[in-house]
Amino acid sequence: MSHDHPPVAEPVSEADRAAVEAQLGRVPRGLRAVAHRCPCGLPDVVETAPRLEDGTPFPTLYYLTCPRAASLIGTLEADGMMKEQTARLAEDPELAEGYRKAHEDYIARRDAIEVLEGFPSAGGMPDRVKCLHVLVGHSLAAGPGVNPLGDEALAALPEWWRKGPCVCADGSDGSDSADAGESE
Numbered sequence: 001m002s003h004d005h006p007p008v009a010e011p012v013s014e015a016d017r018a019a020v021e022a023q024l025g026r027v028p029r030g031l032r033a034v035a036h037r038c039p040c041g042l043p044d045v046v047e048t049a050p051r052l053e054d055g056t057p058f059p060t061l062y063y064l065t066c067p068r069a070a071s072l073i074g075t076l077e078a079d080g081m082m083k084e085q086t087a088r089l090a091e092d093p094e095l096a097e098g099y100r101k102a103h104e105d106y107i108a109r110r111d112a113i114e115v116l117e118g119f120p121s122a123g124g125m126p127d128r129v130k131c132l133h134v135l136v137g138h139s140l141a142a143g144p145g146v147n148p149l150g151d152e153a154l155a156a157l158p159e160w161w162r163k164g165p166c167v168c169a170d171g172s173d174g175s176d177s178a179d180a181g182e183s184e
Contacts, residue, residue, distance in 0.1 A: 009033030009047045009141075016043050022167040023065040030058050032113070035141035038066055040165040045137045050114040059119045061110040062137035068160040073132045076153055082129040085149050089128065095148060100126040102147035106138055123150075 012020075012031055019042045020028045030049035038044035044066035052058050064070055089096045103126035110116065123138070124130030132153045139150030160166075 009035050010037075012043075012046070019043060019165075019167055020046055020065050023067055028063075028065070029053070035062050035137070038069075038161050038165075039159075040161040042066070042165050042167065044069055045140045047141065050110050050116050057116050057119055059110070059116055060122045060134060060137075061106060061113075062122075062134065062141045064133045064137040064140075066160065066166055068163075068166045069136070069157065070133060072157050072160055073136055073153065076156055077132050081153060081156070082124075082132060085129040085152070086124075096126075098148040102126075102135075102138065102150070105142060105146050109142070 010016075010033055012034055016034055017028070017031065020031065023042075028046065028048075030052045031046055032049050033047040034043040034045075035047040036043070036045035044064065046063050046065055047061060048058055048063050050058060050061070064073070089099060103121045106121040106125060110121070122131070123134030125135075129135065129149055132150075135147055135150030136154050136157075137150075138147045139154050144151055
């Protein structure tokens with residue numbers, strides 16, 4: 001289930017940087033790479049540095065930026081998906097093992113960039129579900145089969161890209177942007 005190497009992330013172009021800024025409604029912090037692109041072509045998950053420019057630890061390696069996807073994930077959270085998934089972790093040893101492996105994968109990918117000794121992965125891994133945005137970001141960046149609960153949340157989402165890009169590719173239209181809802 002786990003990959004031995006970090007994903008191949010794309011360099012961030014100026015257009016990507018502008019789009020992410022418009023998506024978030026602020027300048028992105030610790031931006032390293034585009035970890036996944038939405039079917040519309042814009043970044044929807046970025047890879048962030050394990051430490052911000054000022055040295056502050058930032059354990060969220062994969063940050064979901066698309067405001068449409070983030071809003072839909074927020075609805076899943078509000079509808080109780082995190083509580084239900086956390087309860088299933090206690091009842092299903094196979095699911096718990098897959099989620100533990102997702103945690104190890106996340107840490108290994110982050111540690112390949114910089115080790116954050118003593119910091120957890122993100123999203124509540126490996127024992128609970130604290131943030132579906134992080135889990136979906138991990139699933140999109142790492143691909144299917146790495147994070148079972150991220151994959152499950154992703155499968156529950158409608159096709160957020162169907163209406164076209166959430167912002168203009170150059171970042172000039174932030175009218176549909178909102179904070180991505182990340183808690184990490």
